[in-house]
Amino acid sequence: MSEEFKLRDCALITISTGEQAQNLRELRDRLLVTHNGSIYYHFWGVMLRHTYIDPEYQNDFAVWASRALHDHVIAERLSLIDPNVYPSIDDLRRELVEIIEQHLYDREHVPWARTGEQFQFTRSQIVVFDTNQRVGMPEDFAQMIQRMSLGSIFYHFIDSRRRTDESLNDFSIWLSGFGDDYIPLINTLNSIDPYFTTLTNLRDEISGAFITFTGGA
């Protein structure tokens, strides 16, 4: 039997790293050295900071390539990077650099942004706090998920991947302490793609998984 689930929430504050890129080559150079937190922020942090997600491009690098460089080829390639599939930020960093280098190699000119439209590297600090709410049994979650804040969803479903050995969401890890009966629910939760969506939609999906499993209990 698992311990009670401690429901936490989080808030994010952004910090400029002071680095910027005026063109694609500079972006590649900065990506080689920038803080891990900056790469994480430009893929994931935006979900918590802004509830609007660009329908075309999910991460900040792709959005910049499209809007400031007007290079839709590299924008599309960057936007397809799913940070979920990389075991570490350094792996993700390598993939970003690889895609950009290939593009620089293929093109005759380096795409530039106008002055004032440089890519601004940003990182974040996340403050996590205990909501003082506890959940004893998985069935209790069914009605609770919809009332959870988006910060809680971010912390337990996305941030968890960075801080747990299994790189999983907190719900699945907690449910594994309740025996084999919950394996189908764990599998459903693990199959939810947290990327290419908004936190609001993600909350709906998680809530749906619990409600379906418990039969709406």
Place this chain on the structure above:
Amino acid sequence: MENMLDNYAAVVGDEVIGHLKQLAEPLKGMKIIHVNSTKEGGGVAEILNRIVPLKRDLGIDASWEVVTGNSQFYQCTKKMHNSLQGNRDDISEALLRNFEETGKNNYEELRDKLDDADVVFIHDPQPATLLSFSSGRKGKWLWRCHIDVSRPYRPVWKYLRKYVEEYDASIWSLSTFTQPMPHPLYLIPPSIDPLSEKNIDLPGEEVEAVMAKYGIDRSMPVITQISRFDRFKDPVGVIKTYRHIRKSIPVQLILAGGGATDDPEGAEVLKEVKDFAGDDPDIHILELPPDAHREINALQRGSDIIIQKSLKEGFGLTVTEGLWKGKPVVAGNTGGIKLQVIDHYNGFLVNTSEGAALRTRYLLKHRHILEDMGSKARQFVLENFLITRHLREYLTLVVALLHGSDERIELELPGQ
């Protein structure tokens, strides 16, 4: 006593207020002081007027102090303000010595409070020197910059920088506004207050009364730009936009801004605008007093589309004010506007009068899209640009600052 938080809960929802309460829990009883140079007038005072009481409602011992000085002090800080925004405005040694002397006098006045505070927020250049006099300070000091310092007049920035870099951190509205510093550069965009006269919901009759007062024909669509009469706001370009639209759709234009009596350049631009508008009865050029917040609110609510065709803009919070009224905004693709208008989502970003006309015509012709963008516009502001988000970020920053530079700071409940 009425709790201000409850009033905001009615607008933003209990979840947001609950979030603030939990975030403020570890800060309860802490002494947090904000210092700026005026209690009235200007965006900074407007924000502090709300932020400070809200912090108190959350159990924080928040207070607000102002620095004062003689006319030379204000002459100096005005020049500093202009220079930081890029104008070449040299400041004499005498003015700088007076600036430093004034800072010292104000520090002596506030010494006990400042030295004893857990966190001190110093807003803009006017009180920036205070830290340099405090040898026995207990808390963290932050410099909050509300202006765009991306391309300052270097000699003046060089002078001010030596004071600013001594702070524990600084806060900027946009990453493009920042200057390199040896401390963390936090980013907190500005916000609007949904309960202020400028933004509060108005009864439909009041909106109609204001539209009638200014002779607006309610049978025809209305497009509106609210801004000072300033060339960077391109009011003449807005009239060109209107004329392009008029070729195919009947429409009225409102250009409303503050009076230009104390601003020689403003008066000149206003004359240009009036001359360019000619005697067209469907162009309404309104010179409003600086406190006409409720009328501006009504004009925005009575409009179909808000225009902000700026050629250069700092943050441009009038855009957010328009979006909050549930109106799509057609705006210049510049400065902080790009953070507020998401192209094709809650409005359009444009580069020319023709572009503005094209997008405005499109919206007037496709009413369902106009309505849809309008509702997204309000929701976007609700989630991103209200004062409660601003407060949340201040609280997060203070918690983060008190816990070092870790990327993730985990707070436990007391006793756990």
